[in-house]
Amino acid sequence: MTVPVFCGIVPPHILEHLVAHAEDDAVREAAERSLALDALNRVHRAEAPSTPEGIVRERVLDTAERTVCDDHHTQRLPGRVVRTEGAAPVPDQTVDRAYDGLGATFDFYLAAYARHSIDGRGLPLDATVHYGQRYDNAFWNGERMIFGDGDGTLFNDFTVSVDVIGHELTHGVTQYSAGLDYQDQSGALNESVSDVFGSLVKQYSLKQTADQADWLIGAGLLAPGVHGVALRSMKAPGTAYDDPNLGQDPQPATMAGYVDTSDDNGGVHLNSGIPNHAFYLAATAIGGFAWEKTGQIWYDVLTGGTLPASADFATFAAATVAAAGARYGAAEVAAVRDAWVQVGVVAPA
Structure with a gap:
């Protein structure tokens, strides 16, 4: 299995336009940092080992196995675990939205296509929130979902749209199935x-x-x-x-x-x-x-x-x-x- 390249929900042409034309210095600086982090993650993805194939689980459950971590505005993945499967909601709405979005995507694939998680074998769904400083993106890194908080001026928190979570996790489905070349x-x-x-x-x-x-x-x-x-x-x-x-x-x-x-x-x-x-x-x-x-x-x-x-x-x-x-x-x-x-x-x- 090939390692997918970095594919954040916000395409580079938007961030590049912000760097060149943003009226607010803070927005431009956030876009510059986001582009730099995207480039760094692109390199890390290219160097990462392939996701192991042939994982055998004794029992594939019809429920998600979710873990959400908080990176506290650093880039030290995975961050601190703040909510696990079946745990009660926490005061941080970003954590809960990520948790719910992972569950909504798992439930969709199971109900619509009898697919157990994104690999079809019950892969645990992990996420990290509060990644980086005013990071204007969200992405699937081959192993987990990662969410930025947005710059707060042009982009909101990246957990607010469940379709964004479904989009990024589907890169994982493609990774485990068709493996479409990213070119x-x-x-x-x-x-x-x-x-x-x-x-x-x-x-x-x-x-x-x-x-x-x-x-x-x-x-x-x-x-x-x-x-x-x-x-x-x-x-x-x-x-x-x-x-x-x-x-x-x-x-x-x-x-x-x-x-x-x-x-x-x-x-x-x-x-x-x-x-x-x-x-x-x-x-x-x-x-x-x-x-x-x-x-x-x-x-x-x-x-x-x-x-x-x-x-x-x-x-x-x-x-x-x-x-x-x-x-x-x-x-x-x-x-x-x-x-x-x-x-x-x-x-x-």
């Missing part, structure tokens, strides 16, 4: 899959149908006064924010706007808007709870064992069309195929 279109698919299932974690928690969901990633993460609603929109990529400090959301919704760049591993956080929008279109066309049929199709592809790690959009599209046909009928196949066509990715007839 170019396969990297954009890696990011998109995390957005898809992060959104579904929220939708499942709220019991929302596809037409009721907001399809936003990181709603509530932007502080009051910021001109924006979230980090990304699956319904309308490119519209999540337009703010003097953050800049304008640059995500394309279709291949017509595909960004050819060497930055951010080939634009993985930008071009993920294209498969994100395809999922939204398929889910709303099929209707009902999106985690049931459309989510099941995407999950079958992600975990089926046949998706190449270097899969591009067309390969993934073809796989979802085939998966729709294998599990459902002509209507679902047509909805999935049409969704990809609408974003400019042609799947086979």
Whole structure:
């Protein structure tokens, strides 16, 4: 198993824009520190040993095994244990939100796809909160979730959005299943899959149908006064924010706007808007709870064992069309195929 590269929920282009254009010196300094920490964690991830495979547990439980640690604004992981599985809530709401978000993600994967934790074998879910000083990010480091507190001016505490927690833990699901290369279109698919299932974690928690969901990633993460609603929109990529400090959301919704760049591993956080929008279109066309049929199709592809790690959009599209046909009928196949066509990715007839 390859070690996944660093993939924080806040993409580098946002932090880089803040460094160059933030009106507040403290915000700019927080963004600079966050970029530096991201770079450090990227190096640590590349040097880390692969996550062990073949772990055998005597009994896989249908309940999460959670541990939340407090790093007290340092970078000395894992920090001090402050809440364990089954313990009562604590006075620190950040701790409790992390605990609840880990549980919501575990419950979603178990109920929707009979998956026991992110590795499918009951992997304990660990998290560290209060990481770094005004750290503007959250990420899965291959072993645990790590949350910054945000700068308090543009970004709120990174535990406030359950879809952010679901997004990052889904990088772990991908790590243990398809292992999509974090580069170019396969990297954009890696990011998109995390957005898809992060959104579904929220939708499942709220019991929302596809037409009721907001399809936003990181709603509530932007502080009051910021001109924006979230980090990304699956319904309308490119519209999540337009703010003097953050800049304008640059995500394309279709291949017509595909960004050819060497930055951010080939634009993985930008071009993920294209498969994100395809999922939204398929889910709303099929209707009902999106985690049931459309989510099941995407999950079958992600975990089926046949998706190449270097899969591009067309390969993934073809796989979802085939998966729709294998599990459902002509209507679902047509909805999935049409969704990809609408974003400019042609799947086979």
